[in-house]
Amino acid sequence: MFKLLAIIITLLSFQALANEVNLYSAQKEYLIRPILNKFEKNTGIKVNMVTIDKSALISRLKNEGKNTPADLVLTVDIGNIYQLKKNNLLQSVNSKIIKKQIPKYLRDPENMWFGLTMSFRAIFYNKDKVAAGEIANYEDLSDQKWRNSLLIRSSSNIYNQSLVASFLAHNGEEKTKKWLKSLVANMARSPQGGDSSQIKSLAAGEGKIAVANSYYFGKLTLDKGKIQNKLVKDKVKIILPNQDNRGAHVNIRGGGVTKYAKNKENAIKLLEFLASDEAQSFFANINFEYPVSKNIAIPDSIKKWGNNLKSDQINLEKIAKEQERAIYLMDKAGWR
Amino acid sequence: MSKIFKLLFIIITLTLAIPLIFITFSWFFDSGDSFSYLIEQNLLFLYVKNSLIIAFSSSILALFIGVISAYLISSTDIFCKNILRWILILPIAIPSYVAAIIYDELFSSFGPIQNFIRDFTNLEYGQYWFIDISSIGGAIFILAITLYPYIYLLSFNAFKTQSKQSIESAKLLGLSNFEIFYRLRLLMARPMIFVGVFLVMMESLADFGVVSLFGISSFTTAIYRSWNDMYDPVAAAQISSILLIFVIIILFLEKYSRKKSKYYNFDQYCANNEIVKLPKYLNIISFIFCLLIVFLGFILPFAIIIYWSLGQLEIFFDQYVVDALINSVILGLFVAMISVIIGLLIAFIMRYNNKNIIFSILTFIASSGYAIPGSVVAVSILLLLIKLQNNIFDGNILLIGTIFAIIWACSFRFLTISYNNISSSLNNITPIMDDAAKILGRSKFSILTKLHIPAIRQILLISFLLIFVDTIKELPATLLLRPFNFNSLAIRTYELANDELIQYSAPTALLMIVISLLPIWFINKYFLMKK
Numbered sequence: 001m002f003k004l005l006a007i008i009i010t011l012l013s014f015q016a017l018a019n020e021v022n023l024y025s026a027q028k029e030y031l032i033r034p035i036l037n038k039f040e041k042n043t044g045i046k047v048n049m050v051t052i053d054k055s056a057l058i059s060r061l062k063n064e065g066k067n068t069p070a071d072l073v074l075t076v077d078i079g080n081i082y083q084l085k086k087n088n089l090l091q092s093v094n095s096k097i098i099k100k101q102i103p104k105y106l107r108d109p110e111n112m113w114f115g116l117t118m119s120f121r122a123i124f125y126n127k128d129k130v131a132a133g134e135i136a137n138y139e140d141l142s143d144q145k146w147r148n149s150l151l152i153r154s155s156s157n158i159y160n161q162s163l164v165a166s167f168l169a170h171n172g173e174e175k176t177k178k179w180l181k182s183l184v185a186n187m188a189r190s191p192q193g194g195d196s197s198q199i200k201s202l203a204a205g206e207g208k209i210a211v212a213n214s215y216y217f218g219k220l221t222l223d224k225g226k227i228q229n230k231l232v233k234d235k236v237k238i239i240l241p242n243q244d245n246r247g248a249h250v251n252i253r254g255g256g257v258t259k260y261a262k263n264k265e266n267a268i269k270l271l272e273f274l275a276s277d278e279a280q281s282f283f284a285n286i287n288f289e290y291p292v293s294k295n296i297a298i299p300d301s302i303k304k305w306g307n308n309l310k311s312d313q314i315n316l317e318k319i320a321k322e323q324e325r326a327i328y329l330m331d332k333a334g335w336r
Numbered sequence: 337m338s339k340i341f342k343l344l345f346i347i348i349t350l351t352l353a354i355p356l357i358f359i360t361f362s363w364f365f366d367s368g369d370s371f372s373y374l375i376e377q378n379l380l381f382l383y384v385k386n387s388l389i390i391a392f393s394s395s396i397l398a399l400f401i402g403v404i405s406a407y408l409i410s411s412t413d414i415f416c417k418n419i420l421r422w423i424l425i426l427p428i429a430i431p432s433y434v435a436a437i438i439y440d441e442l443f444s445s446f447g448p449i450q451n452f453i454r455d456f457t458n459l460e461y462g463q464y465w466f467i468d469i470s471s472i473g474g475a476i477f478i479l480a481i482t483l484y485p486y487i488y489l490l491s492f493n494a495f496k497t498q499s500k501q502s503i504e505s506a507k508l509l510g511l512s513n514f515e516i517f518y519r520l521r522l523l524m525a526r527p528m529i530f531v532g533v534f535l536v537m538m539e540s541l542a543d544f545g546v547v548s549l550f551g552i553s554s555f556t557t558a559i560y561r562s563w564n565d566m567y568d569p570v571a572a573a574q575i576s577s578i579l580l581i582f583v584i585i586i587l588f589l590e591k592y593s594r595k596k597s598k599y600y601n602f603d604q605y606c607a608n609n610e611i612v613k614l615p616k617y618l619n620i621i622s623f624i625f626c627l628l629i630v631f632l633g634f635i636l637p638f639a640i641i642i643y644w645s646l647g648q649l650e651i652f653f654d655q656y657v658v659d660a661l662i663n664s665v666i667l668g669l670f671v672a673m674i675s676v677i678i679g680l681l682i683a684f685i686m687r688y689n690n691k692n693i694i695f696s697i698l699t700f701i702a703s704s705g706y707a708i709p710g711s712v713v714a715v716s717i718l719l720l721l722i723k724l725q726n727n728i729f730d731g732n733i734l735l736i737g738t739i740f741a742i743i744w745a746c747s748f749r750f751l752t753i754s755y756n757n758i759s760s761s762l763n764n765i766t767p768i769m770d771d772a773a774k775i776l777g778r779s780k781f782s783i784l785t786k787l788h789i790p791a792i793r794q795i796l797l798i799s800f801l802l803i804f805v806d807t808i809k810e811l812p813a814t815l816l817l818r819p820f821n822f823n824s825l826a827i828r829t830y831e832l833a834n835d836e837l838i839q840y841s842a843p844t845a846l847l848m849i850v851i852s853l854l855p856i857w858f859i860n861k862y863f864l865m866k867k
Binding site: 022029030031048050052053055059060063065067153154156190191192194195196197203205216227229331336 | 823
């Protein structure tokens with residue numbers, strides 16, 4: 001009770017506590033809090049965090065305008081990150097440390113947003129039904145031989161939207177339309193469930209191939225833990241797509257400093273810390289994501305999927321700009 | 337006194353109604369094209385159709401389960417009545433989306449049951465028939481099995497307080513037990529039963545968790561899409577306002593079909609205690625029916641959650657989880673208290689002003705929050721508070737990110753429960769009692785405290801506890817409006833489940849359920865057990 005009152009009072013009274021940084025995060029607390037604690041311990045700067053759904057984060061920041069308490073935002077998917085920039089909610093940060101740590105295609109040309117971890121949209125196959133090498137590229141998903149055998153989630157999933165946007169950026173509208181039409185015809189069932197469910201249904205034999213983010217496979221095939229799934233371990237193989245041409249479509253979790261940050265210095269310090277080797281190796285080991293920093297060795301748990309992921313080096317902003325058109329084309333093609 | 341009441345009434349209803357007024361008037365705001373986009377793509381019709389099928393079917397199924405079980409427990413000599421009586425409420429503690437996740441894990445192609453079938457028969461997926469849980473039928477089942485306790489509790493109360501005289505008279509007229517149930521008791525209980533059905537229907541209309549997991553395109557999908565894909569909260573509000581049209585239609589149909597008939601309990605202090613003796617075979621069937629309902633709605637999901645929680649018990653001692661637990665409980669108590677007090681006040685004032693059109697409209701608006709998806713209520717309040725904060729206080733006072741905002745959003749949503757419960761049970765008190773009190777020179781305030789509150793105290797208690805449980809399960813408003821570093825159990829559960837780490841979300845889900853069990857135990861001890 002007193003605690004609640006204390007919270008109300010501190011929030012109502014103007015916030016002027018010195019050494020702190022306020023964070024809006026669309027990345028979940030269980031993923032981000034441990035590393036924030038480390039930052040607090042290293043620097044003595046208190047991190048106040050509230051997690052918000054990605055779209056709510058944008059609406060809230062946009063409407064709060066110059067009175068926003070947020071100094072730093074973290075979110076997922078390039079589409080969301082780009083919306084922050086497009087709505088003029090971020091400011092440019094000039095940090096040598098960050099530039100050194102993060103490769104060019106994973107950060108904004110104008111230094112407003114930065115990718116902090118990376119994963120790729122993987123193709124999976126059931127090894128009882130498909131031979132190795134039968135499928136290699138995203139383009140192959142539309143092949144007629146996969147009629148009624150593709151498992152993929154709904155078109156409202158942002159990772160699918162980004163995948164289609166990247167296809168569009170590379171192949172143009174006509175090719176994308178055709179690809180989408182056959183891809184929808186190839187679906188084994190009307191889209192349902194999350195990424196994990198696609199992989200698990202694949203293992204059960206509901207389809208022959210599936211599409212999902214790489215880290216979900218990591219969690220399902222862990223050696224121990226509650227999520228681990230024996231069926232998936234036995235039956236499902238992961239493919240690094242488009243390795244002989246442009247590379248696999250990658251997506252990021254990332255963020256930037258807000259335009260009206262009141263604790264700008266601290267926000268930059270936190271961003272630099274999240275790009276640092278210490279934080280990068282933490283991310284790589286907790287969630288099966290690729291570190292963006294080249295200094296960090298790729299953990300074995302990821303390495304076993306295939307040596308040296310070749311990632312599509314197109315600047316992510318180009319993909320983000322195609323997202324709206326991608327959604328339209330997906331709806332047109334009847335992808336529910 | 338009465339003027340102060342009226343002023344209070346207007347202030348409170350207007351305050352609560354603001355989010356809804358915002359939603360309704362969103363049609364006049366300039367918004368993106370996402371609404372016309374949905375129509376253009378022919379998506380809206382499909383969404384509406386699915387939503388209506390789900391809402392109607394799940395409330396009919398819940399009606400069937402709730403009323404039959406309430407009748408069996410309140411009026412017959414069914415086996416193990418004392419145990420069934422309270423375990424029938426338990427499914428209310430399981431959030432619908434949690435039940436959906438668990439049934440999906442169990443019955444999907446990769447679940448243990450189908451795995452076993454494949455191993456045992458050497459067949460492959462598709463070569464044998466199995467229930468498809470991720471379907472409209474599955475969603476209807478999940479919603480009905482987790483929401484029927486609203487109907488059960490309210491009809492139980494109605495059956496319990498029915499007057500002895502009416503039933504005795506029916507007997508003298510030679511009606512059989514079935515006829516008495518069907519032609520008299522059901523009719524007398526109808527207003528309370530309707531409130532229950534109404535709540536279930538509203539909740540299924542506003543459901544997003546279950547339909548999104550099962551990949552069903554429903555109305556809430558449209559709301560979610562226009563917000564999440566197109567970053568357009570105003571369009572989301574516009575689409576939600578269509579939900580209100582359904583609410584108005586449902587309420588109108590009920591009023592119209594009831595016409596002028598009113599049911600008063602003249603002698604509720606002389607309630608019917610008679611127990612119908614069931615033939616043995618019917619008794620066994622009834623017993624199995626009730627047990628099956630509880631098994632599907634509570635025992636099975638609860639057992640799975642306990643199973644998943646094993647091996648990660650240390651989480652219960654995590655400082656973040658303990659904080660989340662305390663926050664959830666305090667929030668639940670606050671919201672329940674405020675909603676019940678406001679509900680009582682509004683219902684009491686409406687008792688004397690039900691011909692006043694402005695009052696009726698205000699009451700309707702203030703008490704229809706349950707039908708609006710929580711996220712839309714939350715975003716309306718969010719945008720409103722930000723406007724206030726920026727334009728009036730010039731950013732010097734932070735209104736969002738306070739407990740106040742969460743309580744506002746929750747009270748608005750849950751007032752539907754308390755207001756409807758309280759007003760239907762007040763309607764059971766004949767106005768003759770009020771007149772008698774007035775003649776005796778009592779003030780309105782003393783009529784409220786000395787006559788009405790004692791007469792409906794059980795419904796006040798039920799409403800309080802239902803809202804408490806609902807607040808514990810509440811997610812979108814808390815998620816969107818909370819202060820920095822403030823967590824609740826529902827948020828923690830959601831964040832892990834949303835990242836598809838379902839098993840890891842089990843311990844906090846378990847805590848949520850256990851906390852909800854306490855008030856259920858309380859309802860049983862102080863209300864259901866009472867003779």
